[in-house]
Amino acid sequence: MAMPAAARVVLVCGLTGLGLVVLNQMTAPSLDPSLERASVLGSILSVLLLLVALLWQRVEPVAPERVPLQGREGLHLAPDLDAPLAEELGWGSTMLLTATPAAVVLLHWRGRVLLERGLLGSGAFQPGTICRRCTATGKAISLVDLKLYPGREEFAALPTGLPAVLVQPLGQEGVLVLGGWSPRCFSRSDLIWVDGWARRLTGELARVSAEEAPAGEVSSTAAPGTG
Structure with missing residues (x-):
């Protein structure tokens, strides 16, 4: 105070x-x-x-101290992304790492990791119960102090000792995961910013997925008996 x-x-x-x-x-x-x-x-x-x-008199909360996380900084980007999507992911992840308290940004879409940037973890990330609940409800889930949540093993692939995690849904087929430097580090404005970029990113990912869909999948929607 x-x-x-x-x-x-x-x-x-x-x-x-x-x-x-x-x-x-x-x-x-x-x-x-x-x-x-x-x-x-x-x-x-x-x-x-x-x-x-x-x-x-005002109550001015003291900013929580950053946890000394272990790991090396880097960028993992799926090699088969088209140029506009890769540019969007690069720009957005840079902004999240510089303008918010995020230490790591990870994007999981349709069963694979398309992006991991910041402090890199030690394994392959696989969505669990928390991520599935996030996509099912369509609402972000903020784990303000990860050690208090029983489902924290879901994020074991992220840097060890990560104190806070924000899970943002990307429609029904993906999630954007942010790991914070300290407990309760993501503010209301951070959540709004992440939600806005996630909406834009979902549309871009859906567009790319539609363009990459095999021709057989598109023609299968034709009415039976035609041709």
């Missing part, structure tokens, strides 16, 4: 005024009505200053 400098000044003035009023009362040779009225007014003003200082 922190108090702004201006609020501290007002608090000191209120305490000083209240103390002087009490001291004046105690040292006065006689308590005549005019002195009592002045003391009451002085006390009221001092108390008002104290109330202003208390109302001015």
Whole structure:
């Protein structure tokens, strides 16, 4: 909890005024009505200053310290991505790593990892219960302190000791996973930014998947008996 400098000044003035009023009362040779009225007014003003200082006070949460994660920084990108999609993934992952508290960005789409950037993990990531629930509900899941969640083994492929994880759905077929440097590190604005990029990315991935679909899959939608 922190108090702004201006609020501290007002608090000191209120305490000083209240103390002087009490001291004046105690040292006065006689308590005549005019002195009592002045003391009451002085006390009221001092108390008002104290109330202003208390109302001015803000609760400023201390940013949690970054956990010293082990791992090497790198970039793994699926080699068969087309140029526009690879450029989109490169730009988006760079922004997430620089503009948010993310230490690692991982994208899993249709059974394989298309992107892993930042601190690289030690194995192949496979979505589990948490990721499946995320895609089923279509809502992001923020694990603010990973060690408190029983399903944390799902993210064992990410850097060891990762304190926080954010799972963002990409439609029904993929997830965007962010690992944070510290517990409770992802803010409301971070969640909004990630959600916006995920929506754009889902459309781009769906477009690429449709272009790469075999011709047989497209023709199979024709009505039976034609031709």
